Amino acid sequence: MAPVLTEEESALDPYLILEISSEATDKDVQRAYRKKSLKCHPDRNPSPEAAIQFRQISVSLEILLNPNKRNYVDTKLENDRKKRERYAEMDKKRKVMVDALNAREEEAKRAKVVQQEKRRQEAEEEAIKDAGRKMLEEAQKRAMAAASASAAAAKPPVQPPQSKSELNSNNQNQPDITSTDLTLILTFAPTSTSSSPSSSTQLQNTLELKYGPIAHLILTDPPANKKKKGKKAVVEFQKGNWGGCWACWKDHSNTKGLGVEDGVKVKWVKGEIPQWVEWAERQNQRNNRNIPETNGNNPVSSAPGVDGATTTFSFDSAPDISNGSTGGFTMADLLSAHAKNKEQKLKDDQFESMTLLRMRQLERERLEAKIREEEEADD
Known part of the structure; x- marks a missing residue:
């Protein structure tokens, strides 16, 4: 079946060329044609542009006066209008999804900053405890040396006798x-x-x-x-x-x-x-x-x-x-536990950063796949 419009007619928008609406009657079309032809008829305007314009308004008149061609043009223009509206709606949805994704990323960054501040405060408290542990270790060494020297220099003083009940108490x-x-x-x-x-x-x-x-x-x-x-x-x-x-x-x-x-x-x-x-x-x-x-x-x-x-x-x-x-609580145990805690905190930070990065990547891939599906459905 031969196409309704020729290649030349398909490239034109007759309503736009004649500057009329799609509800115009045949008389309105002829009136617009006469008005436009007075300006660009070769007998009145010898310029090459005028000849091209006169050819376009003539073809537009032929299309709009032919019911089959006009229906075909109206259907095509309506489909183009709906397609533009769908694209505009898709652009709007895409913008909303991108804004939501950016908002989630900003919230994740703020949460990370808060977490880092909290860990910094914990590190400061841990530094105070470390200083206290080192101080205790040095004090224990000094106390042991002083006790050994005192025991070697003199005998312990004789304590007054106590009753059996006092000793048990x-x-x-x-x-x-x-x-x-x-x-x-x-x-x-x-x-x-x-x-x-x-x-x-x-x-x-x-x-x-x-x-x-x-x-x-x-x-x-x-x-x-x-x-x-x-x-x-x-x-x-x-x-x-x-x-x-x-x-x-x-x-x-x-x-x-x-x-x-x-x-x-x-x-x-x-x-x-x-x-x-x-x-x-x-x-x-x-x-x-x-x-x-x-x-x-x-x-x-x-x-x-x-x-x-x-x-x-x-x-x-x-x-x-x-x-x-030391009651079963040695400085070596303290230092070992502290080193393990620091190593575990470092592993937790790395795991959290990798998890957030992977979540953002999956969210972007999901958004891109959804946009591609909508564009393919419209085509």
Whole structure:
């Protein structure tokens, strides 16, 4: 079957050439033809462009006056219009999907930044704990050397005889007190400027005057971008000075301002109250009943109690921990666990980054496949 339109007629849009609408009647078509032909008829306009225009309006007139050709042109123009509308709708959907994908990627980036900030804070806290562990290791070595030298130089003092019931009471449930059990973390208020310690030496002197000997102390400044945080101090009391450690913890854990400064918060380096605290409070109560404030050559220390009254502690009543016992919790174990935690965090970060990248790639591939399917369906 021969095509309805010739190649020349298919290349023309008769409505556009004659400047009429698709609802125009035959009279409207003829009127538009006469109007256009007056301007570009070869007898009136000898230019080559006018001859081409006259040929186009003549062919357009022939197409629109032929019902079959006009129906074919109308159908073709309607299909072209619908196709343009579908393409416009597809472009709109594509833009919406691309915007949604970009929004999800931005949200993933923001979440990653928040996660990195959280891990940075955890790393800062871990650095403080590492410093405390190193301090404890050095203090343990010094304490063991001092204990060995003291044992070789002199015999232990003769203790007054105790009854059988007293010996059983003192030895019952007596825990091992390690250097970790005698270590506190003091957090100073960020607004304190007058009495806040300026150096670790100043803070150690202040604490020793109030609570007795301190084996080691580390004072750290807050990060430069954290103005609302105060200084932190890791304080390790000497072995045997469990009374001073207990008093320092009690003073700073209440709300009556009995410590070195108001607003100072305290917590144990282990994150929980050691087992020896309950035993120490029982020892303190027994000493208050049986031991006077001065006991010959035995050193006695006084420290404020929970209610603000002076409480007497006998440092000689602390258990013997000079044998180097750490209660099954060695520095090698700490360092090994810390290295494993850092390695695991690095693996988790890499896995998370690869997962997010793969999710974005799959989302883009799905979007491209959907667009191709819609374009193929329209064609």
